[in-house]
Amino acid sequence: MKHILIGLVGLLLFFSCSEVEYKFTELSGSYLGQTPPDTLPELFAPGIVNSAAFTRDFAMTPDGDEIYYSIVLGNFKKSAILFTKQINGKWTKPEVADFSRDFRYEHIEPFISHDGSKFLFVSDKPVNTISKAKDDFDIWVMDRLDGSWSEPYNLGAPVNTGDSEFFPTLTKTNTLYFTRQPINERVNYILRSKHDGGNYGEPEMLGPNVNAGRSRFNAFVDPDEEYLIIPIVGIADSFGGTDYYISFRSIADEWSEPINLGGNINTRFGMEYVPYVSPDKKYFFFLSFRESEEKIDELSYSLLVGLNQTPGGVNPAMYWVDAKFINELRPEGFYRK
Numbered sequence: 001m002k003h004i005l006i007g008l009v010g011l012l013l014f015f016s017c018s019e020v021e022y023k024f025t026e027l028s029g030s031y032l033g034q035t036p037p038d039t040l041p042e043l044f045a046p047g048i049v050n051s052a053a054f055t056r057d058f059a060m061t062p063d064g065d066e067i068y069y070s071i072v073l074g075n076f077k078k079s080a081i082l083f084t085k086q087i088n089g090k091w092t093k094p095e096v097a098d099f100s101r102d103f104r105y106e107h108i109e110p111f112i113s114h115d116g117s118k119f120l121f122v123s124d125k126p127v128n129t130i131s132k133a134k135d136d137f138d139i140w141v142m143d144r145l146d147g148s149w150s151e152p153y154n155l156g157a158p159v160n161t162g163d164s165e166f167f168p169t170l171t172k173t174n175t176l177y178f179t180r181q182p183i184n185e186r187v188n189y190i191l192r193s194k195h196d197g198g199n200y201g202e203p204e205m206l207g208p209n210v211n212a213g214r215s216r217f218n219a220f221v222d223p224d225e226e227y228l229i230i231p232i233v234g235i236a237d238s239f240g241g242t243d244y245y246i247s248f249r250s251i252a253d254e255w256s257e258p259i260n261l262g263g264n265i266n267t268r269f270g271m272e273y274v275p276y277v278s279p280d281k282k283y284f285f286f287l288s289f290r291e292s293e294e295k296i297d298e299l300s301y302s303l304l305v306g307l308n309q310t311p312g313g314v315n316p317a318m319y320w321v322d323a324k325f326i327n328e329l330r331p332e333g334f335y336r337k
Helices: 002-016 301-308
Strands: 054-060 067-072 077-087 107-110 118-123 138-145 166-170 176-181 187-194 226-233 243-249 276-278 283-288 317-322
Touching: 002 276, 054 276, 054 283, 054 317, 077 107, 107 166, 138 166, 226 276, 276 301
Parallel strands: 054 107
Antiparallel strands: 054 067, 067 077, 107 118, 118 138, 166 176, 176 187, 226 243, 276 283, 283 317
């Protein structure tokens, strides 16, 4: 009973508190004016995109002038998609996207098509607006109209089902790759649905080189459909928990065995399950949790509070690294088109 009361007090304090103000430094230039990384991953835009909160997901418009990402609260009980955009050469202070403001529902995993015409995301909000109850997770879509995004609409069947669908990514031919978690199961599968110019066809489950290991999560497809980056759990060469792997696609539509992205990317903590490659294919963005490089011999209250207020301190965060290593992993026989 005591724990329940503490939880209720915490919720009351949360909902009664006013918005926190923070100083936002005016930024300009590509990628929020951040210095590009080299071969070692770096925290992306600390204190701006990566706050001290659990920050995940990444999406950009093709021109690089809009960036979207997600923040998760309460062990995945609450989440929202945020954005910042470059206007007249200056980046705006991050805000919650309008379509993501309803705090009753979760909104995660934004994705923007290669031509900037479609914005996809995932939500558990109900399709039936009369109902207020949470639904299973579905893929939702917005269209680009006169420089703005339309009202969201549910992608519908046969992609969305009574199971939960996650992490949509699109190729240049509008082939949709996504994750499905069957109801009452803890295993996820990677599927593909081809577009016939009017509608999406019945999704097909990809083969064992993609659906490898014990489970797999949010696969990012290269827009030219040359490869998939797949978070997989349960392969022998894992660094621990879920690791990022890559599977290359051949001209014959065969997929290579999954290749671990290595110790620069994967860690023993197993928090690797959100991959993204920038539209210009220069940078690989990915979710990770990394130990502080500072040696800590003894904990203190002030140190604990400080870590909790530090981007990447105690929560997973988004990192970026030069993406040139991706093509260096390409096996023989899986050449570019």
